[in-house]
Amino acid sequence: MAMTTDQKRINACTAERGLTYYCPNCAATVLLRRGRFKVAHFAHRQNIGCHVGEPETKEHLAGKFFLWQQSQQDGTAQLEWYLDAIHQRPDVLVNHHLVLEFQCSPLSLTRFCERIQGYRSLELHSEWLLGHAYYLRRKTAASVLKFLAYRPTVGYYLLFLLEQPMRFVIRYQLRLVDQRLIFLEQSFSTGAALIQFLQHPQLTQPTVPSLRLFQGWVENQLQRKNPAVVKLQQTCYQKRHLLQGCPLVCHVPRSVPPLQTAIWWLNWRIQVLLELETKHTVNLTDLVIRLEHQLQFPLLADLHQHVFVIVQQFANHLVQAGMATQRNQQLYWQKKEHWFADGVQKKRAIQAKEKD
Known part of the structure; x- marks a missing residue:
């Protein structure tokens, strides 16, 4: 997300080449980067020092763009909409009440708590989707389980967004049976299919060993x-x-x-x-x-x-x-x-x- 010369916000996907764009946080000019094999985005020039718009991985750029595309079906979706009141920029803001965050890199518990509290102060509900590195980690790792969420229909769950092909994966009904973590897992190619799954009861009775x-x-x-x-x-x-x-x-x-x-x-x-x-x-x-x-x-x-x-x-x-x-x-x-x-x-x- 960037600003035009007349102070309007614009996505990199729809921005025209050859025009001047500015960072909504520091007001410095930013570069439009969009190509055949590159996910569209705005980037600061080197050594600007702005904490917003730091270099992103290809996985994160592709993932949040996919989330933005999927969210278009649910109403109004803004990519990287800057929330001035809390100085935070969610990956995708849907209908001004739902935040979608795609987390690929490590995130400290302190910073995670701060971001959640920031969204809640604006009465925004947030869903966090984890990247490939989180999916491959040890299932009981605290760095993964700290993203634990809960819905009555699926119990305790974790959401992932994986590539090749791009798909949503949910681990749900996470339970600790004695010392073993057990769960069920489903994959969805669209956000609509995932939402439909979340809206219906999916809970089953886990098998308990001796x-x-x-x-x-x-x-x-x-x-x-x-x-x-x-x-x-x-x-x-x-x-x-x-x-x-x-x-x-x-x-x-x-x-x-x-x-x-x-x-x-x-x-x-x-x-x-x-x-x-x-x-x-x-x-x-x-x-x-x-x-x-x-x-x-x-x-x-x-x-x-x-x-x-x-x-x-x-x-x-x-x-x-x-x-x-x-x-x-x-x-x-x-x-x-x-x-x-x-x-x-x-x-x-x-x-x-x-x-x-």
Whole structure:
């Protein structure tokens, strides 16, 4: 996006050659670059020093132009429309209420949060699509999962925009089952097909493997002296328990949102049991706040509600198991939890339970 001499904004796709164009941010003249094999764009001359319009990769230029083309079908779409109030330039602005961002390069969590908050201050909803490098990274990498979003129809999801051919890819119903991240994946050649998919319920019930596998994994992490697992083991020791013998209720529900690691989930559940055992009460409101502060997912505007749901699910299981009662947001100790003497005894209990 650039400015004409009469202060009108214009896209590189429709700009005429031979005219003078200016950067809407620094007012310096910019060059129109458009050719048979080059995605149309405006570029600063070298050493201008403007932070807007920095060099972009071919992938990013092609991707945001594809998004702009696809968005034309949904109404008014502006490519790189500059938002003066927050000094941000989204890749595509659709109908002045939806922002589409195509992220190919690394982005710090701090900067990501700033950009999200900027859009929200203008009551703009943003969807972030990730490039090829993100698609190839380890599925559980924090650099990828920080872009986690949520819709009731597809659950927790990540969007990608990939080339050759240009297509949308969605990983949806992302769930952590014990220590494994699972998801479903679909590909779409048009934005309209993706939108139609998002508008209809797509959720299915994930398959849950034997709990003995997870029990073996925890014991393996102890042998490898995983710092987080060793620390949790020490916490259990202080209360005269073994981590390997923690009650079966510590593992339910088995399928949870991918907001943190498997050890994080096990840790706070065990901490609740230990607090009930010693203090005979747990304030669920305080617990939700503590857990929420340990999470950072900028696209989950209602993160507090997501955490509240997972805490309440665990509280419900404790009540159903007869270990606690709940009044309002206070959980009260009902009876002592059954801690196993060792991992062998616990595996036998798991096997007997799974046979039922």
